[in-house]
Amino acid sequence: MSLRLGALLAPALALASQGVTPAQQVVTMLGNMQATGVAAKEEEKKTFDKYARWADEQSKDLALEIKDTSAKIEELIAFATKADSDAKELGNQISGLDAEIDKLEKEKQEGTDDRKEQHEEYLKVSQDYSESVEALQQAISVLSSQDYDRAQAESMLQKMARTVPGMPRVLAAFVQEQQGGSSGFLQQRAPVDGAPAVSGYEFQSSKILDTLKALLDKFRGELGDVNEAEANEAHAFSMAELHLSNTISADRRDNEEKTVERAKRMQESAQAKGELAIAKDDKAADEKLKEEIDATFAVKKGAFEENQQVRAAELEAIGKAVEILSSADVQAGYSKHIALEQQHASGISFLQLRRSHRRVGTKDRVSEFLSKKATALKSKMLAKLVSDISTNPFAKVIDMVETLIEKLKEEAASEADHKAWCDKELKSNKQKRKDKTAQAEKLMAEIESFTSTIAEMAESIEELATEQAKLQTAMTEATTIRTDEKAKNEVAVKDAAAGAAAVERALAVLKDFYEAQSAAFVQQGHKQVPEMAVYKGLQSENGGVIGMLEVVMSDFNRLKTETEANEAAAAKEYADFMASSEATKKEKHDSEFKLSLDKDESEFKKSQAEKDLKNTQEELAQANNYYNELKPSCVQVHVSFEERVTGRKEEIAALHEAWTTLDQKAQE
Numbered sequence: 001m002s003l004r005l006g007a008l009l010a011p012a013l014a015l016a017s018q019g020v021t022p023a024q025q026v027v028t029m030l031g032n033m034q035a036t037g038v039a040a041k042e043e044e045k046k047t048f049d050k051y052a053r054w055a056d057e058q059s060k061d062l063a064l065e066i067k068d069t070s071a072k073i074e075e076l077i078a079f080a081t082k083a084d085s086d087a088k089e090l091g092n093q094i095s096g097l098d099a100e101i102d103k104l105e106k107e108k109q110e111g112t113d114d115r116k117e118q119h120e121e122y123l124k125v126s127q128d129y130s131e132s133v134e135a136l137q138q139a140i141s142v143l144s145s146q147d148y149d150r151a152q153a154e155s156m157l158q159k160m161a162r163t164v165p166g167m168p169r170v171l172a173a174f175v176q177e178q179q180g181g182s183s184g185f186l187q188q189r190a191p192v193d194g195a196p197a198v199s200g201y202e203f204q205s206s207k208i209l210d211t212l213k214a215l216l217d218k219f220r221g222e223l224g225d226v227n228e229a230e231a232n233e234a235h236a237f238s239m240a241e242l243h244l245s246n247t248i249s250a251d252r253r254d255n256e257e258k259t260v261e262r263a264k265r266m267q268e269s270a271q272a273k274g275e276l277a278i279a280k281d282d283k284a285a286d287e288k289l290k291e292e293i294d295a296t297f298a299v300k301k302g303a304f305e306e307n308q309q310v311r312a313a314e315l316e317a318i319g320k321a322v323e324i325l326s327s328a329d330v331q332a333g334y335s336k337h338i339a340l341e342q343q344h345a346s347g348i349s350f351l352q353l354r355r356s357h358r359r360v361g362t363k364d365r366v367s368e369f370l371s372k373k374a375t376a377l378k379s380k381m382l383a384k385l386v387s388d389i390s391t392n393p394f395a396k397v398i399d400m401v402e403t404l405i406e407k408l409k410e411e412a413a414s415e416a417d418h419k420a421w422c423d424k425e426l427k428s429n430k431q432k433r434k435d436k437t438a439q440a441e442k443l444m445a446e447i448e449s450f451t452s453t454i455a456e457m458a459e460s461i462e463e464l465a466t467e468q469a470k471l472q473t474a475m476t477e478a479t480t481i482r483t484d485e486k487a488k489n490e491v492a493v494k495d496a497a498a499g500a501a502a503v504e505r506a507l508a509v510l511k512d513f514y515e516a517q518s519a520a521f522v523q524q525g526h527k528q529v530p531e532m533a534v535y536k537g538l539q540s541e542n543g544g545v546i547g548m549l550e551v552v553m554s555d556f557n558r559l560k561t562e563t564e565a566n567e568a569a570a571a572k573e574y575a576d577f578m579a580s581s582e583a584t585k586k587e588k589h590d591s592e593f594k595l596s597l598d599k600d601e602s603e604f605k606k607s608q609a610e611k612d613l614k615n616t617q618e619e620l621a622q623a624n625n626y627y628n629e630l631k632p633s634c635v636q637v638h639v640s641f642e643e644r645v646t647g648r649k650e651e652i653a654a655l656h657e658a659w660t661t662l663d664q665k666a667q668e
Contacts, residue, residue, distance in 0.1 A: 029399065034318045036403065041311040047414075048304045055297040062290040069283040076276040083269035090262035097255040101248055108244045115237045122230045129223035131166025132173075136216040138164060138505050143209055145509070156512050163508060170215060177211050260597055267601055271608050369654070405655045412652075422634035429627050436620035443613040450606035457599040464592040471585045475578060482574040489567040493560050500556035507549050 139160060157174070161167040371383070 030318050030321055034315060037311055037315050037318065041308065041315070044304065044307060044311070048300070051300065052297070055293055058293050059290055059297075062286050062293070066283055066286050066290065069279050069286065073276060073279050073283065076272045076279060080269050080272040080276065083265045083272065087262050087265040087269065090258050090265065094255055094258050094262065097251050097258070101251050101255070104244050104248050104251070108241060108248070111237065111240060111244070115233070118233055119230070122226065122233075125226050126223065126230070128166065128169060129219055129226060132169045132219045133166075133216060133223060134501070135160065135164050135166035135170045136212055136219060138501075139167070139170065140209060140212050140216065142505070142509055143212070159512060160508065163504070170212075170219075173215050173219075174211060177215065256593065260600060263597055264600065264604060267604055271604075401655050405652055409652065418633070422630065425630055426627075426634055429623055429630065433620060433623045433627065436616050436623060440613060440616045440620060443609050443616060446609045447606055447613065450602050450609065454599055454602050454606065457595050457602065461592055461595050461599065464588045464595070468585055468588050468592070471581050471588070475581050475585075478574060478577055478581075482570065485570055486567065489563050489570070492563045493567070496556045496560035496563065500553050500560065503549050503553040503556060507553065510549075 139157060142156060142160075157167070157171055161171045375383075
């Protein structure tokens, strides 16, 4: 202040010589200071208002974003909690279904085992009855074809019991029937003379046939009852098995659906928890940034308000000083007394005149010095100051230099703050754009990978479904072929068995007849003297016919044996093929089911990645827009900050040098 006061009082004599008193000059200078102060105060207010609007917008945007993020966090927490609860409940339901399926499969297996035992027992009983019926039919056929006496019938039945399946059971039943009535024919003996009575033969033969026919009807009835019971049991088992199979299939479908839903809910929970962690981090970052902006604004607001108070007080003080200096007492008194005294002091006026000339020379040198600096530094401020120096008095030049120095310092400080703010915002924005770009590229790569994987899975699922369909077709065709083959083999076996049985019966009839004839002839105990030769049958042709019949029976037995062996081999081959096909089909079905789960999971992840990509691209677009807003004030500058700082330092140094020169002359 003393330097400035000295500079103001120094040109007093020069001003007096021009008709302007120092008091008047002080008033003028104070007026200029007042105008400069008002302009600076308004400029500072505009700058702060602009900054305040920006800070308010940022704070409001962040507050809104924090609010939205908080709501999103609550939604994600609720969603994840609900998803976990659903997954747990589905897990319990799946466990229950697994237990129910195990229980039903166990019941089904137990029922199948019981049914298998019942069917095996039925096959034994049915076979016994069938053999007995066939034996009865054979015995009735044989007894009906020729007239047998009691002894011959007894001999035939006993021999058939040794060769014909089912005949022992028939014979036992026959004996039981005979014992229940009159004395059995097996207990009676033939007459010693071998001449049977006609009436007695007819009675015994008719009674035997009636008994055998009664047994045939009885066995047929019991066989029908057995078959009917088996059919009823088989039907009941089929219905129970169908019900269990349908229930198991329904439970398995329900289990698979719940497994898929549980996996989906678990994936959704994990995704929500991942988004929740990101949302919490974003919220914390936004809260921290808002706190920093609010804190910085509070500090700058305090500094602004304090500056405004100081500027207002300064303007008020300058205004009062101008008012006082502009009063009639000061102006009239100065003009009347001090100016008159200066006129009488000729020595002093000469000294002042010499000082004035020296100051003019100094001002010219300073002007020349600053002009060179302005040219060297390409400074418009220094060039303007040079032009102003020539039109202003010495004292005002000093004030102009001081004012310009202060202005340059303030600009340097403001630009440094702006540079720091720009550096901070640009760095944060660059990092955000980099992170979002990397995140977007990563998400696009993931989406592309998911798309490729889903397509491959869909193709694999389609191939597996096609292969299962082909397997099912092959199994159906194999079943059809096996059924036809089995039916043909059964017919062949049945025909062979029937043929062999028929041949065997024919052999038995022939052998029994010729053996009976020989035995009867031998057992007579004496030589019969007939009127003609005793007829013993076609004994000469007997051996050849029996031999041929034995060959035919052997062919039938061989056909039956080979067909049964072929049937067993074909059945085994079919069973192996069906078991292998079922295993392969199940494996492919399991692979298809697992691929379907994986495909659903990949599609869900892809949809989430697409949502994340959309959000990331929106955030990247916002970051790019903000970068475009920063460009005009922080990036697109014609002169770098470092060059401006260097130039401003040199300008201030030149002004300090000029001020020092001027101040030294002002002190003389």
